[in-house]
Amino acid sequence: MSKSASLKNYFLSHRKVTNELIDKIEPEHFDYKPAPTSMSAKELVIHMLTTFHMFAASAAKQAPEPIHEKSEEDDLSKLADKYTDEAVKLIESLSEDSLNDMIDLTDIIGSSLPAEKVLEIAVVHEIHHKGNLFVYVREMGHTDLPLFIKT
């Protein structure tokens, strides 16, 4: 398996779970916060989707800015599908050689890293916040939750 195919599988093994959790969040819970200083459920989901995009687009040397309009934030499941499709395209666009290219992330994490490492950090960031999201969704009353990884 090519390195980018392996990274795509690693990403999707977690993103598919993220998307299952997002599908459980009803609009009346979009503003739900577990604690006063927490991100709301909607803020957390948008943070996860746009941060992964920022890392993956940077790795592919494309514009890292969000690719959605404010109005699309009313349907988080659709937004998740949009960002997931785009993330897969970005990862698939990376050749074995370009995965070794150094990506300048000085503004974001203070250093430059090979594109491959940028994608690995992006997935780890997703796993961390998906761990947050599991608690949010359980607190919304859901008890039938997926495993944390989909193989």
Place this chain on the structure above:
Amino acid sequence: MSKSASLKNYFLSHRKVTNELIDKIEPEHFDYKPAPTSMSAKELVIHMLTTFHMFAASAAKQAPEPIHEKSEEDDLSKLADKYTDEAVKLIESLSEDSLNDMIDLTDIIGSSLPAEKVLEIAVVHEIHHKGNLFVYVREMGHTDLPLFIKT
């Protein structure tokens, strides 16, 4: 850097954060559950420590059973130090060759994997539950929380 040194750093970049969160959990919050079906804070911490141990000990072909007595569960910070020290020893014991050895995890995840992959899964499991723990600790009233990764 050797592969086991790199895996040790990857592990510690997350475990150090786990341990900072554990240090914030006062005994009166050990039984705290964010939702009725959640693990309690104490159960979650013990699950994280013993599961990492189970994976790392399996990777090093040692007994995967917990290494603490029930009475040690009254001091979660001390328990975390004990399991962290042991995890470092287990990871350091793995040579480049032995990281490629296939480890039979049929009983746990239904397949065999190279020792290196077993350690990677162990860290991902830790990141996931650390993401849970961040929400627990914020709900206990803490707002001065570490970054999710320590470099």
